[in-house]
Amino acid sequence: MPASPSPLWRSLLLYREIPRHFTLTALLFLLGNIAFAAQQWLVGRTVHALEVGAADGARAALDGVLHWSAWLLGAALLRGVLQYGAGLSSLISGQQLLTLLRERILVQVQRLDLGYHWRHGVGELVTRTTRDADKLRDALINFWRQVFELTLVVTATLAVLAWYHPGLAIVPLLLIGIAVTLFLRQTDHLVTLDRAVGAAYDEVNQELSEGVNGVRVIKSFVLEGQRADRFEAQIAVFMRQATAALAYACARVPVPQAVVALGQVWILVFGLHLVETGRLHRGELVAALLMANVLIFRAEGVGRVMQIFADARSSAARIWELLDAEPAIHGGTATLPDRPLGLALDGVGVRAPGGSTAILDGCALCIAPGEVVALVGATGAGKSTLVSLLPRLLDADTGHLRLGDDTTGWTDLRDLRLDALRRAVQVVPQEAFLFSDTLAANLKLAAPHADDAELQRALHIACADEVVERLHDGLRTRVGDRGITLSGGQRQRLALARALLARPRLLALDDATSALDALTEQRVLGRLRALRREPGGGTTVLMVASKLSTVLQADRVLLLIDGRIAAEGRHDDLTAHRAYRELLGLD
Incomplete structure (x- = not known):
């Protein structure tokens, strides 16, 4: 199997996505460097005209110089226009590729399962989307400025030098080869140093x-000083890594530049x-020295670009690690019937990341279509994990989860299309998340084409219509980041209305009424129970409950202990179970 190209080359291959801009930019740089070579040649012709014309008199010398100077001015103006166009085109191309790259990163982040996000954290994903993408963009732009153009400049310069005399080109060519070898040998260590810088930057992010998202906790416990010290310590680690990388580059990069200067x-x-032997005239020597100056100047630029490309190699590797990651959860091809769904778990086991602790162990249960069931258990018993299995935000390590009923049969969740499953099964978490947008936009995430009647129905069932009525702009009200402008109970009701707007056939409430007062909760759950009277049998509801008021609204109660269902039945039946009484505070 052929080896895949390096991450940086894979990034450069993205130029295939914009072939017209790539071709235009390459053509402009090529023409610009042809004009540059012509400039150097014309300088030599001008000096030579002055030298030859001096023998024929001042007038002849002036005419020769003016003639070649006019051509030199024209070549300089043409090169300026071409360089401007090439630079602008390369910048546009770089921005297009950065946009394309960030779009792919965002799509990939949405594709990956929750396990990946738990392992890598927000800070690392933000770093790859911002710092790493910016470094890669710099490399993609400098590909034109430093690599492509440098290749053209070196080729044109050595060609003109070889035209004057092969001996003038051979030694500079060898020295350039030595310098590039030294640069490449340094690059691997620069990449290692930059990966360490990137890891430190992940921790800073x-x-x-955490400092922004946990600001309420920080203020509540007067932790500002402690968090500031932690952040300062992370910044200090980042600064040490960055300084080490810069120190290495400053100490090593000038050596290859000195080699080229020879x-x-x-x-x-x-x-x-x-010149003394008559095989080269003075004008050509002047032009050759000018070209040597250009090579030295470009060699200084090579040092900078090698630093950029070393950083970009590290950043490209981190980005393509993300883009190449395969989601652990894949959908099947089956779909679901448009009616309430029953749920069956058979020997389901889930282990914590790392496989050390069992969260669910041989869990089995069955819920009939249209039934309202409460799930109770101690903190850490695995209730939220069980709920996350239903839309396949997580997958069970062992056992089977099925949706359906005894009449039409049961379908394993792994056989279902993910989009069909997640439209049919809605989970409302305890911590309701709202985007920084209008209420209407947040609600319509589940049903973009919902009309006003459907909105009002969902709001009414969730008792969220009264929340909207109190707001000055109603559904056009913009909520702050994560819905910070609303109370916890208001966010929970709006999140429930959003889920109901999708008309789910199985609705899971992960303690999603915990912030509601007893009266409002009773009204919400009563309206959810009334859904079964709608045509088609309504919605099956699984409620993770921690309050007696929630449990009393259920048809049946499941008691989860040590990762499995230890008891089930009506509330009155379970009051004889000691663990059940302790959980609900009935003793």
Whole structure:
């Protein structure tokens, strides 16, 4: 199997996505460097005209200089226009590729399962989307400025030098080869250093993200100073890593530049010898020295671009690690009938990340279509994990989960299309998440084409219509980040209305009424129970419950202990179970 190209080359291959801009930019740089070579040649012709014309008189010398100077001015103006166009085109191309890359990252982040997000954290994903993508963009732009153009400049310069005399080109070519070898040997260590910088930057982003998202906890426990110290410590680690990388680059990069500079000494010494022997005129020697200056100047640029490309190699590797990651959860091809769904678990087991602790162990249960069931258990018993299995946000390690009924049969969740499953099964978590947008936009995430009647129905069932009525702009009200402008109970009701707008056939409430007062909760759950009277049998409801008021609204109660269902039945039947009484505070 052929080896895949390096991450940086894979990034450069993205130019295939914009072939017209790529071709235009390459053509402009090519023409610009042809004009540059012509400039150097014209300088030599101008000096030579002055030298030859001096023998024929001042007038002849002036005419020759003016003639070639006019051509030189024209070449300079043409090169300026071409360079401007090439630079602008390369910047546009770089921004297009950065947009394309970030779109792919965003799509991939949405594709990946929750397990991946838990392992890598917000800080790392933000770093790859921002810092790493920016570094890669710099490399993609500098590909034109430093790599492509440098190749053209070196080729044109060595060609003109070889035209003057092969000996003028051979030594600079060898020195350039030595310098590039030294640069490449340094690059691997620069990449290692930059990966360490990137890892430190991940920690800075993670610390910053937690500081912003946990600001209420920080203020409540007067932790501002402690968090500031932690953040300062992370910044100090980042600064040490960044300083080490910069120190290495500053110490090592000038060496190859000095090697290239030796080429100018060779051209001067050997060129004077050729002039003395009549094999090179003075104008050509001047042009050759100018070209040597250009090579030295470009060699200084190579040091900078090698630093950029070393950073980009590390960033490209981190980005393609993300883009190449395969989601652990894949859908099947089956679909679901448009009616209430029953749920069956058979020997379901789930282990914590790392496989050390069993969260669910041989869990089995059955819920009939249209039934309202409460799930109770101690903190850490696995209730939220069980609920996350239903839309396949997580997958069970062992056992089977099925949807359906005894009449039409049961379908394993792994055989279902993910989009069909997640439209049919809605989970409302305890911590309701709202985007920084209008209420209407947040609600319509589940049903973009919902009309006003459907909105009002969902709001009414969730008792969220009264929330909207109190807001000055109603559904056009913009909520802050994560719905911060609303109370916890208001967010929970709106999140429930959003889920109901999708008309789910199985609705799972993960303690999603915990912030509601007893009266409002009773009204919400009563309206959910009334859904079964709708045509088609309504919605099956599984409620993770921690309050007696919630449990009393259920047809049946499941008691989860040590990762499995230890008892089930009506509330009155389970009051004889000691663990059940302790959980609900009935003793």
